[in-house]
Amino acid sequence: xxxxxxxxxxxxxxxxxxxxxxxxxxxxxxxxxxxxxxxxxxxxxxxxxxxxxxxxxxxxxxxxxxxxxxxxxxxxxxxxxxxxxxxxxxxxxxxxxxxxxxxxxxxxxxxxxxxxxxxxxxxxxxxxxxxxxxxxxxxxxxxxxxxxxxxxxxxxxxxxxxxxxxxxxxxxxxxxxxxxxxxxxxxxxxxxxxxxxxxxxxxxxxxxxxxxxxxxxxxxxxxxxxxxxxxxxxxxxxxx
Amino acid sequence: xxxxxxxxxxxxxxxxxxxxxxxxxxxxxxxxxxxxxxxxxxxxxxxxxxxxxxxxxxxxxxxxxxxxxxxxxxxxxxxxxxxxxxxxxxxxxxxxxxxxxxxxxxxxxxxxxxxxxxxxxxxxxxxxxxxxxxxxxxxxxxxxxxxxxxxxxxxxxxxxxxxxxxxxxxxxxxxxxxxxxxxxxxxxxxxxxxxxxxxxxxxxxxxxxxxxxxxxxxxxxxxxxxxxxxxxxxxxxxxx
DNA sequence: CACTCTATCTCGGCT
DNA sequence: AGCCGAGGTAGAGTG
Numbered sequence: 001x002x003x004x005x006x007x008x009x010x011x012x013x014x015x016x017x018x019x020x021x022x023x024x025x026x027x028x029x030x031x032x033x034x035x036x037x038x039x040x041x042x043x044x045x046x047x048x049x050x051x052x053x054x055x056x057x058x059x060x061x062x063x064x065x066x067x068x069x070x071x072x073x074x075x076x077x078x079x080x081x082x083x084x085x086x087x088x089x090x091x092x093x094x095x096x097x098x099x100x101x102x103x104x105x106x107x108x109x110x111x112x113x114x115x116x117x118x119x120x121x122x123x124x125x126x127x128x129x130x131x132x133x134x135x136x137x138x139x140x141x142x143x144x145x146x147x148x149x150x151x152x153x154x155x156x157x158x159x160x161x162x163x164x165x166x167x168x169x170x171x172x173x174x175x176x177x178x179x180x181x182x183x184x185x186x187x188x189x190x191x192x193x194x195x196x197x198x199x200x201x202x203x204x205x206x207x208x209x210x211x212x213x214x215x216x217x218x219x220x221x222x223x224x225x226x227x228x229x230x231x232x233x234x235x236x237x238x239x240x
Numbered sequence: 241x242x243x244x245x246x247x248x249x250x251x252x253x254x255x256x257x258x259x260x261x262x263x264x265x266x267x268x269x270x271x272x273x274x275x276x277x278x279x280x281x282x283x284x285x286x287x288x289x290x291x292x293x294x295x296x297x298x299x300x301x302x303x304x305x306x307x308x309x310x311x312x313x314x315x316x317x318x319x320x321x322x323x324x325x326x327x328x329x330x331x332x333x334x335x336x337x338x339x340x341x342x343x344x345x346x347x348x349x350x351x352x353x354x355x356x357x358x359x360x361x362x363x364x365x366x367x368x369x370x371x372x373x374x375x376x377x378x379x380x381x382x383x384x385x386x387x388x389x390x391x392x393x394x395x396x397x398x399x400x401x402x403x404x405x406x407x408x409x410x411x412x413x414x415x416x417x418x419x420x421x422x423x424x425x426x427x428x429x430x431x432x433x434x435x436x437x438x439x440x441x442x443x444x445x446x447x448x449x450x451x452x453x454x455x456x457x458x459x460x461x462x463x464x465x466x467x468x469x470x471x472x473x474x475x476x477x478x479x480x
Numbered sequence: 481c482a483c484t485c486t487a488t489c490t491c492g493g494c495t
Numbered sequence: 496a497g498c499c500g501a502g503g504t505a506g507a508g509t510g
Contacts, residue, residue, distance in 0.1 A: 001269070027267070039487095040418075040487090046358065047359045054304055064356040098490070110354065114349065116288045183506075188424070189423070223252065225434075307490095308491075424499090
């Protein structure tokens, strides 16, 4: 780890460059302006901020508010530091799509280069995959007699989460969501049902069921209009 | 600004608490485990990481890779630090939805409290709003004779981006996207068109046009199947 | 507070 | 490299 408080431009640059070389996270605290140009374009006037440069090429500029950075570059970018007109300038670029970020420090108050190695594989539960497994484990959560046949069954409109049959032999398509859903989820299910309707030969009864903890009013009306169904199931049995 | 290198638990706690009091961003570098429980649940084994606690209640835990934090809490949470079994523990909570984050530091290598005040209003161009303004400014970008009437016109299925008439007096609904679109955008437009189709009295011709720089193959086929149209326009005239 | 939709969404998986 | 969908999406705007 390297740190510097109230460094000169050269000292801050040294922290930045030795940090990059060693694969450290480099963090600069100071007053800076930020310019971005690429998929969109943005400009940010001077203020005290925190810049985070990661060894995988990601860059984040954080202000005192918000969970999201005010400016950033994704992993895979190449960044470089330079001293320009007495200012520390950090530039980050990538191609495809072409975009670049320019951070100009009028003043650097503190610089840190830190070796942030260690496990970064977080295990998450309560996901859509958990909901899927729960239903495959106990299909009666949907309805008595429901039989899952395939997961991720392909259709011209995309892959259906769970494809199966009901006790009367009708084809059933499930679209799973881990949380309360709005109109977009209904449309998604509808796309799959429409696509399968064309694919399956006529006469086959086809049901589409949206499976989620709950739906909004508008989504419910939309389901009705499209002749689709809803079944309330949560990713975790504890949430019921 | 306050900084401490290789602080004791008490020293790190002091940086944390005086930082919170003064409305500073507090950053801790060290080896920690992270537990989250709320909308989902997650667990992260020990490793060297960076914790960022903002005065608005946001918390971020960053590893050496990725643009996104491995764990976080949104703004509005209350966080507190404590010394437990010789470890510095940071806990962050909120209600609605109930969720909490627990970060346990086996070791703190560096602590910073920084006053990150300053302008945080970034001006962005190339957004959907820019695309809308561009079309309102020159409706012929859609087609000769197109006349915008209302933006954000409400329908039972949601608000239409631009509602207008073509040169033959037909109702035209535009759905705008700032970048290349897939099937979801087609479904969205279709929802609005279907809803308006019921609302407008019979006999009125109704056209739906998806406006974006480009569409994917699947989206194009879906447009065709739904009897919808596409017009290529970018948010910025320079992108064409 | 809940609903709806945009986003430089990011991220992973697959083709 | 592009397409597609999930996400503890976050954030903004509105009712």
